Amino acid sequence: MAGRVALGLLLISIVALAEGARILTILPSGGKSHDIIATAFGRVLAGAGHDVTVITPYASKKLPKNYREIVLTGLLEKAMEGQGAPNFFDWKGGVIGSSFMLVMMYGMMPGKMYELAMEHPNVVNLLKSDEKFDVVLLESFITEQFYGLAQHFDAHLITFSAFGNSLWTNGLVGCPHPTSHLGHFLLSYTDRMTFWERFINTAFTEFDRIYYNWFYLPTQKKYYDLAFPNAKQSFEQQMKNVSLVFLNTHFTLSSPRPYPPNMIEVGGIQMDDPKPLPKDLKTYLDEATEGVVYFCMGSNIKSKDLPPVKRDAFLKAFGKLKQRVLWKFEDENLPNKPGNVKISPWVPQSDLLAHPNVKLFITHGGNLGTTESLYHGKPMVGIPIFGDQMMNIEKSVRAGYALRLDLDDISEETVGRAVNKVLNDPSYARNAKLVSDRLRDQPMTPRQTVVYWVEYVLRHGGAPQLRSPAMELSYLQYKSLDVYAVMLLLLVVIVATNVFLAKKLYRKVFRKSCPAGGKQKKA
Structure with a gap:
């Protein structure tokens, strides 16, 4: 029944x-x-x-x-x-910058x-x-x-x-989230950390936990109660x-x-099956016999906001490449643009990365972009700015399919060196293809x-x-801190008891072997 x-x-x-x-x-x-x-x-x-x-x-x-x-x-x-x-x-990463970002998000966004x-x-x-x-x-x-x-x-x-x-x-x-090998998403640590990286990662994670539980969640509770009083x-x-x-x-x-x-x-x-590219982009990529370098800093970070010195450094380095460059640039006016550079305010990114003539992706290291790049087996040059971008790029560097380029270090020489290194060293493309094969090998698609x-x-x-x-x-229960506390207490009691008994036994034996006055009787 x-x-x-x-x-x-x-x-x-x-x-x-x-x-x-x-x-x-x-x-x-x-x-x-x-x-x-x-x-x-x-x-x-x-x-x-x-x-x-x-x-x-x-x-x-x-x-x-x-x-x-x-x-x-x-x-x-x-x-x-x-x-x-x-x-x-203008944002700065690192522990200080990440701490500021965390406090700002927790304080302002709810x-x-x-x-x-x-x-x-x-x-x-x-x-x-x-x-x-x-x-x-x-x-x-x-x-x-x-x-x-x-x-x-x-x-x-x-x-x-x-x-x-x-x-x-x-x-x-x-x-569970053991800080010994899982880095905080706002830090640039991978799953293999030095002692001091583990120390900073643990301290930062606990700082996040305390602020989250004691200050942030009570704020969210206040707005929850306002929105849903019944x-x-x-x-x-x-x-x-x-x-x-x-x-x-x-x-x-x-x-x-x-x-x-x-x-x-x-x-x-x-991700979806690649769709046909707009005619102008398709022609630009199809005719790139030496390949194409694609440059995009994501949807929030605008390339047009680059400091002029940094922007010109990219243009000078790009002008020396034999490859074509497609740059997602949000302003139709880009002075000193070399002939092998094409700009566009919007690009169908995943469809473009699927094109076989795209040889390199210059990216800020956002999760969407890095996933799409690796899905299509494209190596990267990463320029992380904030958030999880530092961690994503650091993992990519450790895995051998990317190079990191810090914003403060950008010059014509550093850009040219990084781009040519990834383009001319086949190990970067080979490692990206290896990850692509692994990512696609799943019993069911993500969808x-x-x-x-x-x-x-x-x-x-x-x-x-x-x-x-x-x-x-x-x-306390989840971390078994109450259990460890009792274990420590028992250990202290056992050690103290043994010390007490040892002292008592020692005194007893000493007194037997050494009578009062410390002198033996003469025969």
Whole structure:
């Protein structure tokens, strides 16, 4: 009888899935690269037959079937009010720069996101509506207050990271993060560190943990309570009620890590079969008999903001190459541009990197760009500026498919030396191709993996069987610090007892062998 009931429930769930689940995702940060990942998840799930609603500040020109956008109109403009466009070349990495960035994000972004997204009329209207959703899919990036959308819509909560795992994702599913070989994502350390790198990595990670738990999360709780005053679950309960965490990384790009079963790698989710290039770009690449060097600093960092001295250094070095250069440059006016350099304000990056004539990618080292470059087997010259870029490039250098070029060291000579080194040493291309083969060798594509696991959560009522029991432990219990404390206490008691007994025995023996007065009687 029980078996028949279980079979009936399974058939009902399959029929429900066949009709498609309703999925809601929101991108409050406004970062274009983050939006690319968020919309990739949405489009993949819509393509699998689910009804997807994406709340985003970026309006798409063409929407696929089963895919709806709620556009946060004016969010980007309001976010930049009184600030002007940031010049990311002014940022400095390292421990001090990373600490400043961390404190700034924790201090400024929660309130800004609440103001710009949670109070946006389109979000308010959605919350007041009678719409229902089965899954809320959210990026884990200073977004904990938005986790309340799951309890508001009585939906399963799934989060994703646009890069690898971090303190923000690990705590959601009880993922261990030993600092002995896993570097903090804001530091430039790989999985092989010296003693002092391990020391700094551990100290920085603990600083992050303390600030995160004592100062940052209480701030997010305040905005959670403001947005969801009648929440069925408290902020603390919702933080523990995450079904899955997707990571936009893969062990071939980073290193093997100890994940619980509900933390899933889907590195390259944004990748698709190469599409035909625009006619002018296709002609430019097809006719490049010596190959093409592609130069792009990402969506946030603008090449046009380079200091003129650095910009001219690139142009002079490029002018001496026999290869053609395609530079994503956001200003149509580029003085002193040599004849072998073509500029474009926008480039279909993954499609371009798939072209066989592209021989080298000069990049800032963002996660999307490095993944796309390695997927297509292209070596790199990395110019990291901030965030996880230093770590990504350092890993690439250690793996032998990239060279690092620091912004402060850029000159005509250093650029020319780095570019020619990677172009003329076949080991860089060979190592990039090796990683590409490994990255592509997966039982399911990242897109198939996302669909499978989201539907798994739907089939199994949130999949509580995946959750680690570590989620029920305090920090002291999780680290067994209470156990070690008792062990230390027992050791102290045992040592003290032995010392006490040894002293007592010594005194007793000494007194027998040496009577009072210390003199023996004469015969």
